[in-house]
Amino acid sequence: MIRRSLLPLALLASCWLFVSASNAQSGAQSGAQSSAQSGGELRFSIQSEPKSFDPMLADDDSSETVRYLTTGYLIRLNRQTQQLQPEMAASWKVSSTAQSITFELREGVLFSDGTPFSAEDVAFTMRRLMDPALHSPFADPFRSSAGDVKTEIKNPHSITLQFPAPVANLEQLFDGVAMLSAKSAHSDTAGLGPFVVSEHKAGSYILLKRNLNYWKHDAAGKPLPYLDSVRLDVQQNRDLDLLRFRRGETELINTLVADSYDRLAADMPSSVHDAGPSFDTEQIWFNQVPGAPIPDYKKAWFRSQNFRRAISQAINRADMCRIVFSGHATPAAGLLSPANHFWFNQNLHAEVADGPGALKRLAADGFHLDKDVLRDRDGHAVEFSIITNTSNKLRERLAVLMQDDLAKIGIRLNVVTLDFPSLIDRISHSFDYEACLLGLVNVDLDPSTQMNVWLSSASNHQWNPEEKTPATEWEAEIDKLMRAQASTTDNKKRKEYFDRVQEIVYEQAPFIYLVNKNALSAISTSVHNAVPVVLRPQTYWNIDSLYLTPPDPNGRHGE
Amino acid sequence: MNRIRLVAVVFLALTFSAVLLADFVAPAPYAKQFREAPNAAPSAKHLLGTDDLGRDAFSRLLYGSRVSLLLAPAAALLSTLIAACIGGLAGYLGGWFERAALAATDLSLSLPWLFLLLTVRALLPLNIAPIASVTITFALLGVLGWSSSGRVICSGARAIRQSDFVLQAQALGCPPHRLFFKQVLPNLQPVLSAQFWTSIPIFIIAEANLGVLGLGVSEPLPSWGNLLRGLENWPEVKASPWKLMPIVLLVAVVSCFQLVFQKRENLAS
Numbered sequence: 001m002i003r004r005s006l007l008p009l010a011l012l013a014s015c016w017l018f019v020s021a022s023n024a025q026s027g028a029q030s031g032a033q034s035s036a037q038s039g040g041e042l043r044f045s046i047q048s049e050p051k052s053f054d055p056m057l058a059d060d061d062s063s064e065t066v067r068y069l070t071t072g073y074l075i076r077l078n079r080q081t082q083q084l085q086p087e088m089a090a091s092w093k094v095s096s097t098a099q100s101i102t103f104e105l106r107e108g109v110l111f112s113d114g115t116p117f118s119a120e121d122v123a124f125t126m127r128r129l130m131d132p133a134l135h136s137p138f139a140d141p142f143r144s145s146a147g148d149v150k151t152e153i154k155n156p157h158s159i160t161l162q163f164p165a166p167v168a169n170l171e172q173l174f175d176g177v178a179m180l181s182a183k184s185a186h187s188d189t190a191g192l193g194p195f196v197v198s199e200h201k202a203g204s205y206i207l208l209k210r211n212l213n214y215w216k217h218d219a220a221g222k223p224l225p226y227l228d229s230v231r232l233d234v235q236q237n238r239d240l241d242l243l244r245f246r247r248g249e250t251e252l253i254n255t256l257v258a259d260s261y262d263r264l265a266a267d268m269p270s271s272v273h274d275a276g277p278s279f280d281t282e283q284i285w286f287n288q289v290p291g292a293p294i295p296d297y298k299k300a301w302f303r304s305q306n307f308r309r310a311i312s313q314a315i316n317r318a319d320m321c322r323i324v325f326s327g328h329a330t331p332a333a334g335l336l337s338p339a340n341h342f343w344f345n346q347n348l349h350a351e352v353a354d355g356p357g358a359l360k361r362l363a364a365d366g367f368h369l370d371k372d373v374l375r376d377r378d379g380h381a382v383e384f385s386i387i388t389n390t391s392n393k394l395r396e397r398l399a400v401l402m403q404d405d406l407a408k409i410g411i412r413l414n415v416v417t418l419d420f421p422s423l424i425d426r427i428s429h430s431f432d433y434e435a436c437l438l439g440l441v442n443v444d445l446d447p448s449t450q451m452n453v454w455l456s457s458a459s460n461h462q463w464n465p466e467e468k469t470p471a472t473e474w475e476a477e478i479d480k481l482m483r484a485q486a487s488t489t490d491n492k493k494r495k496e497y498f499d500r501v502q503e504i505v506y507e508q509a510p511f512i513y514l515v516n517k518n519a520l521s522a523i524s525t526s527v528h529n530a531v532p533v534v535l536r537p538q539t540y541w542n543i544d545s546l547y548l549t550p551p552d553p554n555g556r557h558g559e
Numbered sequence: 560m561n562r563i564r565l566v567a568v569v570f571l572a573l574t575f576s577a578v579l580l581a582d583f584v585a586p587a588p589y590a591k592q593f594r595e596a597p598n599a600a601p602s603a604k605h606l607l608g609t610d611d612l613g614r615d616a617f618s619r620l621l622y623g624s625r626v627s628l629l630l631a632p633a634a635a636l637l638s639t640l641i642a643a644c645i646g647g648l649a650g651y652l653g654g655w656f657e658r659a660a661l662a663a664t665d666l667s668l669s670l671p672w673l674f675l676l677l678t679v680r681a682l683l684p685l686n687i688a689p690i691a692s693v694t695i696t697f698a699l700l701g702v703l704g705w706s707s708s709g710r711v712i713c714s715g716a717r718a719i720r721q722s723d724f725v726l727q728a729q730a731l732g733c734p735p736h737r738l739f740f741k742q743v744l745p746n747l748q749p750v751l752s753a754q755f756w757t758s759i760p761i762f763i764i765a766e767a768n769l770g771v772l773g774l775g776v777s778e779p780l781p782s783w784g785n786l787l788r789g790l791e792n793w794p795e796v797k798a799s800p801w802k803l804m805p806i807v808l809l810v811a812v813v814s815c816f817q818l819v820f821q822k823r824e825n826l827a828s
Contacts, residue, residue, distance in 0.1 A: 414689070
């Protein structure tokens with residue numbers, strides 16, 4: 001699924017390659033478990049206040065961080081081995097038609113408030129997840145066709161979920177379904193994750209304390225997690241985040257920007273990690289919402305395929321990678337990163353900057369140059385604004401490079417930085433914007449989890465969210481293909497369908513993809529058992545097995 | 560002291576001349592990106608090197624100074640005029656009007672400026688040219704920045720109202736509006752002048768603060784505010800000390816304004 005990530009914000013597109021963490025986790029722990037020290041507080045920053053503490057509505061990076069650390073799942077994807085592993089479900093079985101799944105639940109598991117976990121909680125969770133009024137972004141992948149999900153509780157530890165149509169990759173989807181308590185008096189705070197929210201000072205920090213009822217133990221029988229607490233400081237400024245890391249005031253930087261990586265690598269080489277190309281993308285899109293408060297002639301531009309493709313063609317992605325990311329990025333060809341080896345459509349290639357080509361494409365729609373100013377067929381000078389979130393220098397630089405690229409074909413681009421809440425309000429509620437630059441954080445490799453972006457009815461269908469019926473033929477075709485790929489278990493067929501989706505997105509450019517960044521992170525040498533990976537959350541995916549040793553005497557992260 | 564003031568005046572004159580003639584002095588347009596040379600060190604081609612997008616830092620400093628040094632006095636003039644109207648009338652008229660004006664001044668002083676500016680900026684139309692954006696930013700600073708000056712001017716006007724020559728003029732039957740424009744305002748001139756000169760560095764720094772937050776002047780137009788954003792990255796600045804030039808110039812200009820203003824304040828007192 002795709003979520004908004006704040007680091008700027010961003011829409012997060014999640015495509016985790018599902019893998020299972022169990023083997024890797026035990027492997028990672030094995031060497032250190034005997035010496036693992038319990039206690040201590042792990043500190044790191046989130047870039048904004050979480051939009052929601054409801055695990056069903058976590059669609060931004062900060063909310064997802066809190067969700068990851070405080071909730072439990074039936075099945076979990078091991079971020080290192082990319083294999084599924086059992087969690088609350090001791091085992092599961094998917095029917096041959098992929099229309100139902102039966103879970104045998106782990107016994108003796110308690111929520112953080114002490115209430116026992118049972119099949120009733122799974123049924124309650126599914127009912128709430130699929131509630132159309134909730135608009136949970138995690139529900140869309142399950143909606144391969146109309147109809148309700150039926151639950152059959154065989155006993156307190158066995159439940160079967162029956163879907164109205166086959167659901168592709170069914171078991172993997174449960175990596176995104178946080179279990180809720182049906183019976184707890186405090187069902188909104190009771191969780192099955194390694195930590196619980198203990199304190200929250202809005203705009204400042206969130207303190208998570210160890211869940212004393214957490215079900216996992218290490219190989220030596222020691223209760224997990226090792227850490228007593230996790231402190232999430234709200235820190236938008238990446239430079240300050242880096243400074244605090246250098247001073248030893250935080251232990252992790254989950255995603256490091258390229259220039260920070262280079263600076264840190266120069267004097268703290270053993271603290272930085274480059275896990276290679278990530279699944280994240282940076283992209284722009286034009287507002288195509290019919291009721292948006294923008295002039296009609298601009299709406300016509302934004303709805304024009306030629307206009308969008310020309311903008312894409314005019315942008316120099318190679319320069320973006322070289323100048324903005326110091327080479328720690330590659331030009332993006334589409335909605336998937338080439339790092340997603342199976343699902344990426346190998347026939348697609350990133351657009352190469354071609355100003356004359358862009359002008360030729362624009363001419364087909366009646367645009368023409370008039371003394372270095374591009375005008376539409378009615379004589380309107382082509383000028384539009386692009387919003388992005390403030391305090392994200394990388395995005396601002398991308399925008400300024402685009403500004404220069406577009407100026408070469410006579411387009412005036414006004415770059416506007418907004419604080420994150422204002423930006424979200426504009427792109428999600430008032431629709432008072434023309435174009436937006438944000439990032440997508442892929443947290444799932446399987447395309448089914450991107451239903452919340454590509455279905456025309458989806459809330460994260462950002463260029464025109466929640467369409468009642470598809471606004472265009474190509475959107476209707478994407479709907480059809482996405483539903484088709486989600487309804488079959490034949491991966492070859494699914495790949496064919498999703499390849500076509502990628503082609504349509506490339507041809508129509510509702511999102512103009514810019515670059516795929518590398519997965520860069522920083523981990524203090526006082527943190528043990530950390531295994532940085534490409535998939536999110538890169539550094540703390542195995543949070544329950546991380547432990548700390550005392551910092552070095554000068555309080556900094558030594559080498 | 561006179562010599563120091565002279566140096567300050569000469570420095571300001573040279574700086575203003577350079578920025579006014581930026582079109583002729585600057586070696587490159589402020590928005591031109593030399594993409595093959597981002598973050599370049601100073602050279603004959605780029606006197607102060609280039610920024611992270613390859614733009615000539617010296618040219619951007621000149622144009623950025625022009626924006627800040629021209630618009631900050633304009634904003635200072637606007638705020639001083641508003642302060643003169645509200646504070647001057649309040650001090651001159653006294654009574655309920657003075658009480659109401661001072662209450663408005665106190666309310667204005669108690670407002671969280673920064674958040675107010677952030678909110679107002681967020682409400683502005685998105686599609687405005689950088690030059691309009693910078694003008695609006697300084698206009699906002701001017702409109703919102705009158706209150707502390709207003710209090711000082713009110714106090715000055717009150718003192719004048721109670722002075723013998725005003726009483727004498729009133730006794731001779733001088734009409735109130737004539738008294739205000741011919742007697743009170745001219746005598747407030749030193750106070751107004753002092754308020755004007757002190758406001759300029761305040762507005763320059765306010766714009767710089769907004770720029771550091773990314774809410775000042777829009778790209779690609781430079782201003783001291785967005786030039787100072789480059790200093791957030793201290794390790795890089797340490798390795799490239801020439802990047803300190805914007806702050807060196809800001810401190811120098813503000814100090815010179817202060818020296819000039821001190822002299823004027825002494826004259827006023």
